[in-house]
Amino acid sequence: MGTLTRAGELFQIFRDGQARTRAELAEMTGLARSTVAARLDALTALGLIGPAGEALSSGGRPPSRVAFKPASAVILAADIGATHMLVGLTDLSGRLIDERRAGTDIAGGPEVVLDQMVELATQLLAASGRSSGELAGIGIGLPGPVEHSSGKPTNPPIMPGWDRFDVPGYIQGSFDTQVLVDNDVNIMALGERAAFWSEAQDLLFVKVATGIGSGVVCGGLLQRGADGTAGDLGHIRVPRGSGVFCRCGNEGCLEAIASGPAIARALSKAGLPAVDGEEVLSLVRAGNVQAIQAIRQAGRDVGDVLATCVSMLNPAVIVIGGSLAAAGEHLIAGVREVVYSRSLPLATSRLQIVQSRAAGEAGVLGASRMVSDHVLSAARIDAALNS
Amino acid sequence: MGTLTRAGELFQIFRDGQARTRAELAEMTGLARSTVAARLDALTALGLIGPAGEALSSGGRPPSRVAFKPASAVILAADIGATHMLVGLTDLSGRLIDERRAGTDIAGGPEVVLDQMVELATQLLAASGRSSGELAGIGIGLPGPVEHSSGKPTNPPIMPGWDRFDVPGYIQGSFDTQVLVDNDVNIMALGERAAFWSEAQDLLFVKVATGIGSGVVCGGLLQRGADGTAGDLGHIRVPRGSGVFCRCGNEGCLEAIASGPAIARALSKAGLPAVDGEEVLSLVRAGNVQAIQAIRQAGRDVGDVLATCVSMLNPAVIVIGGSLAAAGEHLIAGVREVVYSRSLPLATSRLQIVQSRAAGEAGVLGASRMVSDHVLSAARIDAALNS
Known part of the structure; x- marks a missing residue:
C-alpha cells in the first residue's frame, strides 16, 4: 500500500x-x-499514462518513455453568462475538442438554463463520439456568487430563482459524474493561468464588462x-465615483463608473448613441475620440x-479580460498609467499588465481546469487506486 | 521505504x-x-513523539497514547527592530521558555547587531540549560524587506550596510543550524495566527507604528x-494624503499621514508636545481630545x-498591531468605522477586526513558527527519516 498511495504524487510530474x-x-x-x-x-492501469515512444539510447535496447494520456477521459466545461452560454468538451489536459454556443436568459431560472446546457453537452458528446461514461467530471461557471464547496449560488443579484439551487444535484440527474461550480471570473482566472501563465504563482484576472x-x-x-467573496473588485469605492450611486446601494463603486453600461450612460448624456458596452466598443472602433477617452478613463x-x-499582493501578472478589454490597448493603457505611477518600484519592476489571450474561451478552459485539478490531484488518484 | 516516507504526514496530526x-x-x-x-x-526514534499516558479502556489492558514532544528541541527566535531587539527561546510548539530584550541601533550595521543577537541567544541557552546542539533552527525578523529564500535584506531603507548581507551565513558562524529570515510584519502575522487564530485561513496582520x-x-x-513585497500597505495612496509627500518620494502615502511620526507632526503643528508615536500615545492616555481625534482619524x-x-481578499480576521494599536480602541474604532461602512455586507458579515493579542511578542512567536513550520513539515521529517 505504501507504494501505491504515492502514485498520485508521481503523476503530478x-x-x-x-x-x-x-x-x-x-x-x-x-x-528506487x-x-x-x-x-x-x-x-497505467488507471489509463492516465501510457507508452510514448522510445528515448535516445546510449547503447543497447533504447529505454521506453511514458507520458500523460489526456485523451483517456473527457471533461464538459460550461461558461454560463447572463445572455449566452458556451459549452466545451475538453480532454484531461484542457485541450478543447469541440464547443457549442447558444443564447440564453439567466433570469429564466436554473432548470431552463441547465436543461439547455445539458442539451448542448449531449450534442457535444455525440458529435465527438464519446460516451457519458468517459466523463471525468463537469465544470460550470455562473455569473454570480457561488458557494464552491456545495456548488450552490448564494444571493446572486442577476439570477432570480437560483439562490441556493443545487446545481450539481440537478446536473447529476442527467450525467452521473462529479459537478463543480464556481463564479465566472474565478474560472476565467484559472483558465487564463492554465493556458498562458502556468509559471505565475501570483496572478490577478480582472473582468471588465x-x-x-x-x-x-x-x-x-x-x-x-x-466567505467566498474574494476578488469582488466592482464595489470598491474610487475617488472619481463620488456622488455616483451603484445598484448595490453604496456610493462611488468602481462598477458604477467604469463598467460597460456606466460608460455608455456617460457617453449617451454627451449625445452619443450608446446604450451598452457593445455600442461603446463600436464607437471606439469607429475612432470616436470621446469614446476612446471614456474607455481610457475607465482603465x-x-x-x-x-x-x-x-x-498588497505583489502579483507577477495582471490579466485584463471581459468584453471591454476587446477595446484593445485603450483600456489597458489607462490601467498601466495609474498602476505604474502609483506603486512602489520593487512591486512593479517585473509586473506585466496584459490583455486576456484566452479571451472568450477563458471561462471554458478554466471550468475544465477546475475539474482536472480536482480529479487529477494526488489525493484523488491515490483514493482511486486504493478503492 | 513507502511506509517511512509518509511518517511526516502522520506527524502533522x-x-x-x-x-x-x-x-x-x-x-x-x-x-492499517x-x-x-x-x-x-x-x-519516536526522531524524538518528535512519545508516550502520553493511558487512554480509557473498554476492558483489558488500557491502550497507550502518544503525543507530540515539543521539548525535544528548541528554537531561537529574534525580533530585531530599528532601536530594540527581543530574542526568545521556544520549544517546537512555540511555547516561550525565556526571553532577553536589549536596545540596539539597526544603522550600526549587520555585524554589530547580529553579534548582539548571538550574545543574547548564548545567554538564553546557558540560562535554560540547553545546548546549541539541541537547536532545531533560528528564526529572525528584520525591519525591512528580505528575500526570504536567501535570508538577505534587499534595499532596506532604514538599514545602512544590510543590503544583500548574508544573515544566515553570518549567524551560522556561531550556531551550526538552519537560519530563516523574513521581515518583521510577516513574522508578526505568523505569530499572531499561530497563537490565537490557527483556525483562520485568511488573515491580515496590520502593524501601525x-x-x-x-x-x-x-x-x-x-x-x-x-518579488517578496506583498503586504506593503504603507505606500498605498489615500484620499486624505493629497499634497502630503512621503519619504518614499511619492505623494499621499498612508504612512505619510497615519504613522506615529506623521500624527506627531500634525499634533506638534497644533502646538502639542509630540515628536514621535510614543508621545502621541502619552497624550492619548492623558485624555487629550486632539490626540484622540488624530488617532481615530489615522484609523x-x-x-x-x-x-x-x-x-479583494475577504479575510476572516484583521489584526491591528504595532505600537499605535496600544492606544486601545481609538485606532481600531476608526478602522472599523470605514471598513464596515464601505465593504459589501457578505464580506463583512463575519469579519472580526481586533487588536493584537500577541502584542510585543508577536514577532518572536512568529519567528519561532517560521522555523517550526519548516523543520516539522512532512517533507523535512521524511527527509530526516530517509537520510
Missing part, C-alpha cells in the same frame, strides 16, 4: 505533458527504480476568502483599485 | 498537541494498524508575492485601504 523514462523519473524523485516501475504500473470582478491567484492557488479608474492590489 | 491512541490514528487516516505502528516508531505594513495570510499560507485612513483589501 506528468501534467506538463513531457514524456519521461523510468531512469529520468528515478533521478527526479529519488525513488523498482518503486517507480510499480507506481507507473498503477497509473457589464460588471467588474476579479479572480485572485496567490501562491499558485485560486483564493476564495473566508485609470480600474488602475486606481489595482494599484492597491499590487501593493 | 500531532501538531495540535492532542494525545492519541494507535486505534484513533488508524481511524483518522484509514491506514501495523502501518500506523511502524510510522509512530519512526517518529513608525512605519505601516502588513502580513497577508491567504488560504492558510503567508503570501510574499512575486479611518488605515480603514480606507483595508476596505479595498477586504473586498
Whole structure:
C-alpha cells in the first residue's frame, strides 16, 4: 500500500505533458527504480499514462518513455453568462475538442438554463463520439456568487430563482459524474493561468464588462476568502465615483463608473448613441475620440483599485479580460498609467499588465481546469487506486 | 521505504498537541494498524513523539497514547527592530521558555547587531540549560524587506550596510543550524495566527507604528508575492494624503499621514508636545481630545485601504498591531468605522477586526513558527527519516 498511495504524487510530474523514462523519473524523485516501475504500473492501469515512444539510447535496447494520456477521459466545461452560454468538451489536459454556443436568459431560472446546457453537452458528446461514461467530471461557471464547496449560488443579484439551487444535484440527474461550480471570473482566472501563465504563482484576472470582478491567484492557488467573496473588485469605492450611486446601494463603486453600461450612460448624456458596452466598443472602433477617452478613463479608474492590489499582493501578472478589454490597448493603457505611477518600484519592476489571450474561451478552459485539478490531484488518484 | 516516507504526514496530526491512541490514528487516516505502528516508531526514534499516558479502556489492558514532544528541541527566535531587539527561546510548539530584550541601533550595521543577537541567544541557552546542539533552527525578523529564500535584506531603507548581507551565513558562524529570515510584519502575522487564530485561513496582520505594513495570510499560507513585497500597505495612496509627500518620494502615502511620526507632526503643528508615536500615545492616555481625534482619524485612513483589501481578499480576521494599536480602541474604532461602512455586507458579515493579542511578542512567536513550520513539515521529517 505504501507504494501505491504515492502514485498520485508521481503523476503530478506528468501534467506538463513531457514524456519521461523510468531512469529520468528515478533521478527526479529519488525513488528506487523498482518503486517507480510499480507506481507507473498503477497509473497505467488507471489509463492516465501510457507508452510514448522510445528515448535516445546510449547503447543497447533504447529505454521506453511514458507520458500523460489526456485523451483517456473527457471533461464538459460550461461558461454560463447572463445572455449566452458556451459549452466545451475538453480532454484531461484542457485541450478543447469541440464547443457549442447558444443564447440564453439567466433570469429564466436554473432548470431552463441547465436543461439547455445539458442539451448542448449531449450534442457535444455525440458529435465527438464519446460516451457519458468517459466523463471525468463537469465544470460550470455562473455569473454570480457561488458557494464552491456545495456548488450552490448564494444571493446572486442577476439570477432570480437560483439562490441556493443545487446545481450539481440537478446536473447529476442527467450525467452521473462529479459537478463543480464556481463564479465566472474565478474560472476565467484559472483558465487564463492554465493556458498562458502556468509559471505565475501570483496572478490577478480582472473582468471588465457589464460588471467588474476579479479572480485572485496567490501562491499558485485560486483564493476564495473566508466567505467566498474574494476578488469582488466592482464595489470598491474610487475617488472619481463620488456622488455616483451603484445598484448595490453604496456610493462611488468602481462598477458604477467604469463598467460597460456606466460608460455608455456617460457617453449617451454627451449625445452619443450608446446604450451598452457593445455600442461603446463600436464607437471606439469607429475612432470616436470621446469614446476612446471614456474607455481610457475607465482603465485609470480600474488602475486606481489595482494599484492597491499590487501593493498588497505583489502579483507577477495582471490579466485584463471581459468584453471591454476587446477595446484593445485603450483600456489597458489607462490601467498601466495609474498602476505604474502609483506603486512602489520593487512591486512593479517585473509586473506585466496584459490583455486576456484566452479571451472568450477563458471561462471554458478554466471550468475544465477546475475539474482536472480536482480529479487529477494526488489525493484523488491515490483514493482511486486504493478503492 | 513507502511506509517511512509518509511518517511526516502522520506527524502533522500531532501538531495540535492532542494525545492519541494507535486505534484513533488508524481511524483518522484509514491506514492499517501495523502501518500506523511502524510510522509512530519512526517518529519516536526522531524524538518528535512519545508516550502520553493511558487512554480509557473498554476492558483489558488500557491502550497507550502518544503525543507530540515539543521539548525535544528548541528554537531561537529574534525580533530585531530599528532601536530594540527581543530574542526568545521556544520549544517546537512555540511555547516561550525565556526571553532577553536589549536596545540596539539597526544603522550600526549587520555585524554589530547580529553579534548582539548571538550574545543574547548564548545567554538564553546557558540560562535554560540547553545546548546549541539541541537547536532545531533560528528564526529572525528584520525591519525591512528580505528575500526570504536567501535570508538577505534587499534595499532596506532604514538599514545602512544590510543590503544583500548574508544573515544566515553570518549567524551560522556561531550556531551550526538552519537560519530563516523574513521581515518583521510577516513574522508578526505568523505569530499572531499561530497563537490565537490557527483556525483562520485568511488573515491580515496590520502593524501601525513608525512605519505601516502588513502580513497577508491567504488560504492558510503567508503570501510574499512575486518579488517578496506583498503586504506593503504603507505606500498605498489615500484620499486624505493629497499634497502630503512621503519619504518614499511619492505623494499621499498612508504612512505619510497615519504613522506615529506623521500624527506627531500634525499634533506638534497644533502646538502639542509630540515628536514621535510614543508621545502621541502619552497624550492619548492623558485624555487629550486632539490626540484622540488624530488617532481615530489615522484609523479611518488605515480603514480606507483595508476596505479595498477586504473586498479583494475577504479575510476572516484583521489584526491591528504595532505600537499605535496600544492606544486601545481609538485606532481600531476608526478602522472599523470605514471598513464596515464601505465593504459589501457578505464580506463583512463575519469579519472580526481586533487588536493584537500577541502584542510585543508577536514577532518572536512568529519567528519561532517560521522555523517550526519548516523543520516539522512532512517533507523535512521524511527527509530526516530517509537520510
